[in-house]
Amino acid sequence: MSRSVELRDHRRELYLFQIRLAVAGAIVAGVFLMLLIRLFYLQILQHDHYQLLAEQNRVNIVPVVPHRGVILDRNGVTLATNYAAYTLEITPSEVDDLDAIIEELSALVKITPKDRRHFEKLLAEVPDFSSIPIRTRLNDEEVARFVVNRFQIRGVDINARLFRHYPSAEVASHVVGYIGRMSESDFAGLQEKGLAYNYTKSDYLGKVGLEQHYERVLRGVTGYEHVETDATGRSIRTLRSILPVSGNNLLLALDAKLQQIAEDAFGDHRGSLVAIEPETGGVLALVSRPGFDPNLFVEGIDPAHWKLLNESPDHPLNNRALQGVYPPGSTFKSFMALAGLELGKRTPEDSISDPGYFVLGGSGHVFRDWKKGGHGIVNLHKAIVESCDTYFYGLAQDLGIDSIHDFIGQFGFGKLTGVDISGEVSGLLPSRQWKEQRFDQRWFVGDTISIGIGQGYNLVTPLQLASATAILANGGRIFRPHLVQHIQNSQTNELETVEPHPVAEVRLQPRHLDLVRDAMVDVTRPGGTAAWAGFGAKYAFAGKTGTAQVIGMKGQEYDEELIDERHRDHALFIAFAPAEAPKIALAIVVENAGHGGAVAAPIARKMIDYYLLGVEPKAPARRAASRESDGD
Amino acid sequence: MINLLFARLGRHLDLQLLGIVSILLVIGLITLFSASGGSTERIFAQLGNIAVALTIMWIAANVPLNYLSSVALPLYLAGLLLLVAVDLVGLEVNGAQRWLNLGFTRIQPSELMKIGVPMMLAWYFDRYESVLRIRNFVIATILVVIPVILVANQPDLGTALLVAAAGFCVLFLAGMSLKLLVGTALVGAASLPFLWSSLREYQQQRVLTLLDPMQDPLGAGYHTIQSTIAMGSGGLFGKGWLNGTQSRLEFLPERSTDFIFAVFGEEFGLLGNLVLIVLFMLLIGRGLIIAADAPTMFARLLAGGVTLTFFTYVTVNMGMVGGLLPVVGVPLPLISYGGTSLVTLMFGIGLLMSICTNRRLVRT
Numbered sequence: 001m002s003r004s005v006e007l008r009d010h011r012r013e014l015y016l017f018q019i020r021l022a023v024a025g026a027i028v029a030g031v032f033l034m035l036l037i038r039l040f041y042l043q044i045l046q047h048d049h050y051q052l053l054a055e056q057n058r059v060n061i062v063p064v065v066p067h068r069g070v071i072l073d074r075n076g077v078t079l080a081t082n083y084a085a086y087t088l089e090i091t092p093s094e095v096d097d098l099d100a101i102i103e104e105l106s107a108l109v110k111i112t113p114k115d116r117r118h119f120e121k122l123l124a125e126v127p128d129f130s131s132i133p134i135r136t137r138l139n140d141e142e143v144a145r146f147v148v149n150r151f152q153i154r155g156v157d158i159n160a161r162l163f164r165h166y167p168s169a170e171v172a173s174h175v176v177g178y179i180g181r182m183s184e185s186d187f188a189g190l191q192e193k194g195l196a197y198n199y200t201k202s203d204y205l206g207k208v209g210l211e212q213h214y215e216r217v218l219r220g221v222t223g224y225e226h227v228e229t230d231a232t233g234r235s236i237r238t239l240r241s242i243l244p245v246s247g248n249n250l251l252l253a254l255d256a257k258l259q260q261i262a263e264d265a266f267g268d269h270r271g272s273l274v275a276i277e278p279e280t281g282g283v284l285a286l287v288s289r290p291g292f293d294p295n296l297f298v299e300g301i302d303p304a305h306w307k308l309l310n311e312s313p314d315h316p317l318n319n320r321a322l323q324g325v326y327p328p329g330s331t332f333k334s335f336m337a338l339a340g341l342e343l344g345k346r347t348p349e350d351s352i353s354d355p356g357y358f359v360l361g362g363s364g365h366v367f368r369d370w371k372k373g374g375h376g377i378v379n380l381h382k383a384i385v386e387s388c389d390t391y392f393y394g395l396a397q398d399l400g401i402d403s404i405h406d407f408i409g410q411f412g413f414g415k416l417t418g419v420d421i422s423g424e425v426s427g428l429l430p431s432r433q434w435k436e437q438r439f440d441q442r443w444f445v446g447d448t449i450s451i452g453i454g455q456g457y458n459l460v461t462p463l464q465l466a467s468a469t470a471i472l473a474n475g476g477r478i479f480r481p482h483l484v485q486h487i488q489n490s491q492t493n494e495l496e497t498v499e500p501h502p503v504a505e506v507r508l509q510p511r512h513l514d515l516v517r518d519a520m521v522d523v524t525r526p527g528g529t530a531a532w533a534g535f536g537a538k539y540a541f542a543g544k545t546g547t548a549q550v551i552g553m554k555g556q557e558y559d560e561e562l563i564d565e566r567h568r569d570h571a572l573f574i575a576f577a578p579a580e581a582p583k584i585a586l587a588i589v590v591e592n593a594g595h596g597g598a599v600a601a602p603i604a605r606k607m608i609d610y611y612l613l614g615v616e617p618k619a620p621a622r623r624a625a626s627r628e629s630d631g632d
Numbered sequence: 633m634i635n636l637l638f639a640r641l642g643r644h645l646d647l648q649l650l651g652i653v654s655i656l657l658v659i660g661l662i663t664l665f666s667a668s669g670g671s672t673e674r675i676f677a678q679l680g681n682i683a684v685a686l687t688i689m690w691i692a693a694n695v696p697l698n699y700l701s702s703v704a705l706p707l708y709l710a711g712l713l714l715l716v717a718v719d720l721v722g723l724e725v726n727g728a729q730r731w732l733n734l735g736f737t738r739i740q741p742s743e744l745m746k747i748g749v750p751m752m753l754a755w756y757f758d759r760y761e762s763v764l765r766i767r768n769f770v771i772a773t774i775l776v777v778i779p780v781i782l783v784a785n786q787p788d789l790g791t792a793l794l795v796a797a798a799g800f801c802v803l804f805l806a807g808m809s810l811k812l813l814v815g816t817a818l819v820g821a822a823s824l825p826f827l828w829s830s831l832r833e834y835q836q837q838r839v840l841t842l843l844d845p846m847q848d849p850l851g852a853g854y855h856t857i858q859s860t861i862a863m864g865s866g867g868l869f870g871k872g873w874l875n876g877t878q879s880r881l882e883f884l885p886e887r888s889t890d891f892i893f894a895v896f897g898e899e900f901g902l903l904g905n906l907v908l909i910v911l912f913m914l915l916i917g918r919g920l921i922i923a924a925d926a927p928t929m930f931a932r933l934l935a936g937g938v939t940l941t942f943f944t945y946v947t948v949n950m951g952m953v954g955g956l957l958p959v960v961g962v963p964l965p966l967i968s969y970g971g972t973s974l975v976t977l978m979f980g981i982g983l984l985m986s987i988c989t990n991r992r993l994v995r996t
Contacts, residue, residue, distance in 0.1 A: 013761070016807045017932055018924055024805070024940060025920050031947050032909055038954045042864040043902040050864025057861065058877045230881040 059239060060229040063200050066220030067162065069247035069490060071176055071210060073256035074282075079176050080211065082162040086138040088146065089131035092123060094155030101156060102134065108149055109135055109142040114302050121300075122202065131157065136299060164204065164298050170291040172259050174319040175252075175283075175421070175483060177209020178294035198222050207297065209319075210250060210483060213420050217487055220247035246490040253282025253485040261610050261617060262287045265603040269593055271570075272320035274466035274481075275586035275607060278576065280500060281470065281479020283419070284584060285607065286463070288320040313566075322424040325459040326589050328413075329546030330387045330529075331574045332454030334472060334516055336395055337380055339407040341512040345398045348515055351379040358393035360446060367393050367449050370547075384519035385528045387545060389453050396452025401443055404451060405431040410478075410506040411468035413460055418480045420498075427464050430457035454546060465587035469574040473542075473582035475513060477502040517542055521579045524601070530573065533601030539612055540579035543604060545597040546572030548589075568592040573600035577608045584611050644693040644989040646922070649981060652915045653966060657682055659896075659908065660967035666874045667887040667895040667969075674888065674969060681971035685978035692982025697990045700983070701930045704755035708775075711748040714741030715782040742783040742791040743976050747983070749779055749795050750937030753802040758930035769808045773816065776800070789831070790960035794944055801940035802933050805923075858883050859894040860955045870901030888969040890961055893953040909950075912965075916943045922988045931987045938980040945977070 042050065071080035088109060095101050102119075105111060115135055122132045138146070138158070146158060164179050182190075182203050190196040190205075198221060199205065205219070206212035223244030228236040262273050266289045273287040290312075296305050309316055318324065340346035356374035358367040369375070369389040375382065383391035396404065409415070414429030428434070430451065432443045450456035460468075467481050479502050486495040520542035524534025529545040548570040571593040576585035586604055593599040609615040661675060668674040718741055753772055760768050776799030784792035804813065828836065862878035871877070876898035879887045887895050897905050919939030926932040942965060949964040951957035963970055965977050 010761075013807060013929070017805060017936075020805050020807065021920055021924050021936060024801070024936070025917070028913070028916055028920075028940075028943050031943075032913055035947070035950050035954065035956075036906065036909060038956055039863065039897070039902055039905050042860060042954065043867055043897070043905070046864050047867045050861050051867070053861045054865035054877055057858075057883050058881055228881070231883040236881070 057231075058228055060227045060235070062225045062227050063203075064223035064225055064241070064244045065162070065203065066222060066244035067246040067490070068164065068179070068204075068220065069214075069218040069249040069488075071218075071250045071252065073252050073254050073259075074284075074485060075255065075257070077256040078167055079172055079252070079254075079256060080164065080166050083165050084160050085136065085163050086143050086158050087133040087161045088135040088138060088142075089133050089157055089159050090119070091131040091155045091157070098123075101153065104153060105134065105146075105156065108145045109138060111135055118300055131159070133161075136161075136163070166294045168256060168260075169293045169295060171263055172254065172256065172286070173209075173291040173294050174288040174321065175209055175254060175259075175286050176294060177211040177213075177421075178207055178297040179204045179211050180207045180297050181300060204298070208294075209421055210252075213422050214250055214484065214487075218247040218250065220490065221245035248490050249488040250484050251486040251488055251495070252483050253277060253280065253284060254286065254483055255284050255611070258607060258611055259285040259287065262603065262607050263289065263291070265606050265617065266590070269590045269599065270314055270320075271588070271590040271593070271600075272324055272462040273586060273588045273603065273607075274321050274463045275584055275611075276466050276470040276479075276481055278470040278474035278477075278582045278585045280485075281467075281481050281502075282485050283481050283483045284611070285586075286321050286483065288318070288322075288324070290314050290316040292316045319421070319423060320589070321462045322419065322421060323461070324589065325425060325427050325461055326570055326572065327456075327458050327548040328454040328460045328465060329548040329570075329572050330389075330454055331465060331544050331546035331572050331587070332408075332452075332458065333384060333387060333392050334520060334544045334574070335408050335411060335413075335468065336392050336399075336404070336452055337384055337519070338472070338508065338512060338516050339399060339404060340380070340395045341515065342508060343399060343403055343407060346380055346395060348380050351377050351382075352391055352394060354378045354388055354390040356390070358390045358449070360397070360449060363446065365446055380515065381519045381522070384516065384544065385522045387523075387529050392452040393449050394452075396448050396450075397445065399448075399452075401430070401432060401448045401451065404448070405429060411471050412464055412478065413458075413468060415464075417463055417467050419463055420482050420484055424463065425461060427461050428457060428459040455549065462587050462589050465572075465574060465589075466585060469576055469587055470582075470585035471506060472513075472516070473576035473585040475510070476506040476508040478504040478506065517579050520544055520576075524575075529595075530597040530601040533597065533605045537577075537605065537609075539577050539608070541575065541577045541605070541608065542579040542582075543573060543575035543601060545595065545601060546574070547595050548572055550592065565592055569594055571595055571598065571600040573597070573604050575601070575604040575608065577612060584608060641690075644985055645690070646693075646918075646985045646988045648918050649915065649985060649988075652911055652918065653978075653981060656908075656911055656915070656966040659911075660892075660969075662873070663892055663896045663899075663967060664888055664969050666876065666899060667879055667892050669880065670874070678969055681974050684971065685974045688975050689978040689982035689985070692979050693985035693989065695982075695986055697928065697931055697986065700751075700934075700986065701755050701758065701928075704751040704930075707744070708748045708752035711741055711744045712779060712782070714739075714744065715779060717741070718786065719782065740972050742779075742786065742788055742795070743972050745779045745783065745795045746791070746798055746941060746976050747938065747980055749776060750798045750802045750941060751934055751983075753799060753806070754930045754933035754937060757802070757806045757933055758928060761929045766809075766812065769803065769806075769812055772799075772803055772806070772808075776803070787831075788961070790948070790962045793948065793960060794941065794962065797944040798937055798941040801944075802937040805933055805936040805940075855885055855891065855959050856955050858885065859891050859953045862894040862898040863954060866898040866901045868902050870897070870899045870904055873899050875899060890949065890959075890963055890968060891953055892968045893950055893964050896967070897953070908967075912943075912946050916940075916946075919984055922984050926987050927990070931990070935984055935987045938983055942977065942980060945973075 068082055070078060072078055088105065090101060092098060102111065102116065111134060119132060119134045143158060166176060166178070182199065182201060182205055186205060187196060187201055190199055198219060206215040211218065221244060223242050225241040226239040228239055230236060258275065262285045266287065269289065271289055273285060274283065275285040276282065277284055292309055354369060354374035354376060356369045356372055360367065374390060375386050375388045378388045378391045382388065409429055414427055416424050416426050435441060435443050447456060451458060463481060471478055480499055482498050484498050486497055488495055521540050522528050523543050523545065524530045524537065524541040528534065530543050534541050550567050550569055571590040573588045574586065576582040586607065588600040588603055590599045606617045661678060664678055665675055752775060756772055756775065776796060780792050780796045783795055858878060862876065862884050865878065876895055878884045878898050879895040884891055884894055896908065916939055919935060919942065923932050923935035923939060926935050945962060945965045948957060948960065948962045952959055952962065963973050
């Protein structure tokens, strides 16, 4: 019995075992089926996705930065160029201990704390697998020293890279501007404009000046190399490459030599100058003093230099030509005179007897002339030559603010000129509506009187004043002032001319123009306010002096010696020459320099002497001592 | 004469098993050649491993069954002793103590337990064959748990898992009641939180990474991401032998060893995978048939246990490469480069052959 039980148990056990074995077999089949389903999902359903991922793994798309276009002046002088230099670069993904490697490298080449900071900044920004410069511009000795030791340093290489260079340094710095490494906001801006495709986040782009305004032209088109890389980021081979297209070159209307002479002529003075070719609107010189060395910015400016530039009371980073606003002072009188003639409020013969002040009818308010005792009998010609205030007070009253605003507005005052550098401000040509909106106050006749001599609410930029002077010089044709004359295609060398045609015209009668011009020529002759500057000029030198008050001197005598330098008046001067067929028109503001005739006019003379006659100034700029002919 | 010699030598070899194993070994060599970047050095090293493993297999196949059952207990005890020894004087490699230096060679005692545990259980159940009570199953469970804990403590989660799986398979085949099985499973599940906290940080990371590989694409998730990319980009037909970019360009880590299946899948595609899986199924199927026909309880359980351990190996590795299971260090049987696991597996296959041919010999 027990035996049979055992036997039965044995059979039952065998049966149970075989059932369990069958179950196990079923589980095996089930699990393998699941595996196959998973593999089907990966290899068939998701194949395209993973194929793409594998390609992305394998193929690294390396952007090839195009050659940036160069910037040349009208005579082919280089203002911005690229040069190749060796950089020492580390590929962080191939290096275990960055600090140790840098330590090792600094035994071979000099690595400053600034270099290290720069490197660490880039390290945080730049994606993996790319190389980051630790030192730029290695000299031959450093290159040689590294190459000898290269075999023991992994993940470090020397590459030849292009660098932006501004050979003229401070000269024309506000015109050319500079490039710098892209910031987050720069990149966001490019994305907004749909241009981000042409850049990587470690690229450079124009930040200021022409470099910024013509970024699209100068940049070119980024090329790409499809490089097969292994898991450590080492390049195996190039699969395909799309060559970059070099950026186009900018050929400027600007004359670098003229620019240099102008900047030298300013000496230590702050201020601004814009010279325009009246026949084309091309900008011959654009000065904003003090300037800066744009080369400092290319690789990221160091904090010490930045502090110096940014916190200087002279504001060297401001482009005064576009952003500085000044009352036009007496330079405004040329345009007022033209308004009086054109609008029939004055004839050349109309004259007044100037007692040295002007009394506003009704209120009895007195407006003084700059010359105590007055200019005697004054007609339009004399009023310009001697810069008689009383004459223009009366004229302003007769014209009224509406006529002044509408007529003089045609010369571009109070409006952006549209010059090809960004950052321009519009200045101010006051009007009734403007005052009502700005101050919620009606316009008083008294407001009009000071407008007549370029004071009051009037504000102009040097660029506007130069542009208006050019319009006066060329007989009323309005050009958009432009620094770039031609864009040279880098592939075909074809030149594309920038705006050679006038965009609008101020209708002026030639005889009225001649009257104003003749008077302006006499300004630089004996008896005029800029006679000293015009002495011995071999061409008809038309000009008009001006003085802009920095602080109001109510009823007080103005004494230059007694007040703080920065509170002195700004000296202004507008000019064109030769008067009969002007080749150059310009406007100058010298900050806190007193009267226009003494400091500003000689700068114009030097420039025009060079531009028309090729005569270079002999001695460095010297502050004028003569005051015989100054005045306003 | 020579024929006779071969006949004698091959008397205990199962030709079906040997055929399947040979095909798999050849596939392994072909894949290894690609995975190692065309290194003949690797191929020769692996050929050496194969030679040793085949010898072990032949020896195992020729050991009589009753002798086998008599070494089960000593083998198990020796294994336990060695595991304790490893804990005390073992070599630390990659942050885990798994190796024991015997002077002339280094051995991994945990490897021994992959066969030692099922053998011990088979012997134990065979001994109490007629009077199996719940008590026996409890004792058997303890026999499994002790080495598993020792191995997991090294820490070697992959091997611990395999040892546990081997023991579990034998318990299952021995007829452990479903209630008990479910109960054990529940206890296991309940102990998961404790198990979790006892895991090393890198092990926890591996499990977390499986849930979301993108969490740490360059760290812990890297293996899974790269292996699924390799597999998925292979498509239906694969990129062709030696043309797998994921392995050739070294994106795939451990491509000669644990992740060799990804190399295979990338280069031979879904069709290749199908062939490979069918071969493994044939091998496992043959093992189960041998188990079903085995003459004694010991032989049945040993054959079943060894076969299902082999199956666990394959599943865990493929599941890991396919991104279904966490990354644990389990090679793909007969394909991955490496000697230790190959020897263990071939020893197991030798046991299957021994069981199979013994029955045949008994009948004739």
